[in-house]
Amino acid sequence: MQRIAILGAGAMGTALTTPLSQNGHEVRLWGTELDVALLAELRAGRPHPRLGVPVVPSVQLYDPENLAQALADATVVVLAITSDGIISILRRAIPYLRPGNPLMMVTKGFGYDADQHVQLIPPLLYNELPSELKETSPIVAVGGPCKANEIAAGWPTATVYGSNDAHAVAACQRIFQTSAYRIQTTDDVIGLEVAAALKNAYAITLGICNGLELAQEHPWHDLKAASFPQAVKEMVQFAQAIGGRSETIYGLPGVGDLEVTALSGRNRVLGERLGRGETITDALEAMRKAEQTVEGVAAARFAVEYVEYLAQQGKLTLADFPLLSALNKMLAGDMNLIELLSEAVLPALAPHTSNE
Amino acid sequence: MQRIAILGAGAMGTALTTPLSQNGHEVRLWGTELDVALLAELRAGRPHPRLGVPVVPSVQLYDPENLAQALADATVVVLAITSDGIISILRRAIPYLRPGNPLMMVTKGFGYDADQHVQLIPPLLYNELPSELKETSPIVAVGGPCKANEIAAGWPTATVYGSNDAHAVAACQRIFQTSAYRIQTTDDVIGLEVAAALKNAYAITLGICNGLELAQEHPWHDLKAASFPQAVKEMVQFAQAIGGRSETIYGLPGVGDLEVTALSGRNRVLGERLGRGETITDALEAMRKAEQTVEGVAAARFAVEYVEYLAQQGKLTLADFPLLSALNKMLAGDMNLIELLSEAVLPALAPHTSNE
Secondary structure, eight states, rough: OOOOEEEEHHHHHHHTTHEEEEEEOOOEEEEEEEEEEEHHHHHHHOOOOTTOOOOTTTEEEEEEEGGGHHHTOOEEEEEEEOOTTHHHHHHHHHOOOOOOEEEEEEEOSEOOOTTSOOEHHHHHHHSSSSEEEEEEEEOOEEEEOHHHHHHHOOOOOOEEESOHHHHHHHHHHHOOOSSSEEEEEEEHHHHHHHHHOOOOOOOOHHHHHHHHHHHHHOOOOHHHHHHHHHHHHHHOOOOOOTTTHHHHHIIIIIIIIHHHHHHHHHHHHHHHHHHOOOHHHHHHHHHTTTTTOOOOHHHHHHHHHHHHHHHHHTTTOGGOOOHHHHHHHHHTTOOOOOHHHHHHHHHHOOOOOTTO | OOEEEOOOOHHHHHHHHHHHHHTEEEEEEEEEEGGGGHHHHHTTTTTOTTTTOOOOOOOOOOOOGGHHHHHHTTTTTOOOOTTTTTTHHHHHHHHGGTTOOEEEEESSSSOOTTTTTTTEHHHHHHHOOOOHHHHHHEEEEEEOOOOOHHHOOOOOOOOEEEOSOOOHHHHHHHHOSSSEEEEEEEEEEOHHHHHHHHHHHHHHHHHHHHHHHHSSSSHHHHHHHHHHHHHHHHHHHHHTTTTTHHHHHSSIIIIIIHEEEEEEEESHHOOOOHTTTTOHHHHHHHHTTTTTOOOOHHHHHHHHHHHHHHHHHOOGGGGGOOHHHHHHHTTTTOOOOOHHHHHHHOOOOOOOOOOO
16 A cells, blocks of 8 residues: 555545555645635535546645645655646745655646746756655656546546656556556657647647637537647657657557647636637636636747757747648638648649640 | 549549539540439539539530540549449440549559458559550549538638659649639558548547447547548558658548548548447447448458558458457447447556565
8 A cells, every 4th residue: 555645636636546545545635725615515525626537535635835744655656737837836845855765747838948948847846856756766757648536436547657667667557557547658758748738738729629629500510630640740750850759640649649738627618718719818717717727828828949959950940840830820810720730731733734 | 635534423522523514625524324314403403412512504415325425535534433333334445544644543442452452442443454554554542531522612721642653642632622612642652541540530530429429429630630640640551661751641531531530421421420429230220221431330341451461471460450349349239339449448447566
């Protein structure tokens, strides 16, 4: 039996209490200052507002001020914080982390390093660790096509854990796996994280086709289906340019996660709103009011900045990412959705030759 | 301007009159004995029953008995016949085919060759041709994520034309392409055809997850999303085993066509019926009564037979195709849908080691 501390009582952090509790581990769920209302619901035995189910009574709930107690003697720590909050929470947690234990990371996306270069989350986390933890505490990234509510409910789910430390990732696999929550392992952390971050951006473009369908009352399936492999192609290029592998993108972390992200969720909803004809300003404002952060918006902007940085090194240019470029134009207010999407994902017209 | 004869007035054959007419070609649409009612609707200026739109008046309609006239001096012939009828129609057409002109093939699936081995459609067609046509009339296969109704309506669509004859495929591309109907070309006919045939089978498995959702009123998105890359993986293995390329499966013909086929259509509907709890017998009977052929059923059975044939040559075994195997069990009446799908597409459980 392990003692697991999950930092962040949002949807995914709370959902992971299901497989862990089923396996008989001691599970501690710590909430940030933003999670106080969520913790109150759970403590009252009511369903988590974003999951629809309560946690089992054996899950120990910790308030924001009790971070030290939540982390005391934890053998695995799970960071389930949004990408804009993860570094500050990690800094608060570091004094209580025991050397030698895995640090699992559910957070997806990008951030800036000390040189103001865009980076994926794992290197940013790693840079924060004191040297003792750098040497002994392997980072295990969590990706793959998982909806938090389905994990919480115990429905069949495939997830992917990635780490450079084969022993750590195998240990986490055995701690978390259940007959419903199945875990593939990989050493391609870069490919896993590229997919996890970028799929949110590309899911917006797929959602746009759903929105067009809702607005115009006829399907845009061909355009959506042409967009899907273009998104996959661009994720492969991005991953390969920074040391990830194409096979990761073609598997559960890329194709699978893009599929599930386009089936439901906030990124799809933003796309639907745009496709129905809302301006980006109105759509984002409506989602902000509903307290719905759309991670794909930041991911799209970070990704463009990352590609520009890679272009300076002669690796790739934005011209290699027509769909990402089209998305950023739409996020900047360009309402020519159909034209932008079509030119980004449909094959080019062949020139007519002079002898015809 | 070209003179194009389309054989088969079903959905896709009729849909292709849209880009061809827009490009100013002479378009002839010939209907089989099964298409008589469809032709009558079109001749009356009414919408095609399966497309929802009429053909433009310049499209010339030919009755079953006027095959010779339909083919007279045609510079391109399009075969848009179901897979179980294509050989007999081709035999009727051969006396009227002019040497040197492309033979385009919209039909997807498998059939038996003279030795009772399963084959893709292009080699079966080729074997039927007299030697003069074999040498001069290149076969051009048509694949990619296209719904006939969207092509007919002129909505943005990406298709893929494949041929071993680069000149012929480029010529067809220029004849058919419009700003909405865009054509990618490839020389990987095998990969294109494997994807076109197998996507119908795998779309049934994705439809099952939609059916489970309808029956149980909660999403099965994680299971569906885990199934998608497994389907892609199995299509890649199949294509590579017989000389096709993985890149074809990862692009529009594979990932794209699987996506669009799972969004709507008969294969998805069959899956939904199974997922909702209907027996395979009842589901197929209901669809037969509605005159809805589900191509994925035959494709799944042919694919298993093809894999068994490859296994005899030591190339692959059915164990390499867990999702295809699970589908065939479900098509044979096994109602344990969730268990079969889960075991086929979720990562295996890691064994617990003795020192834990």
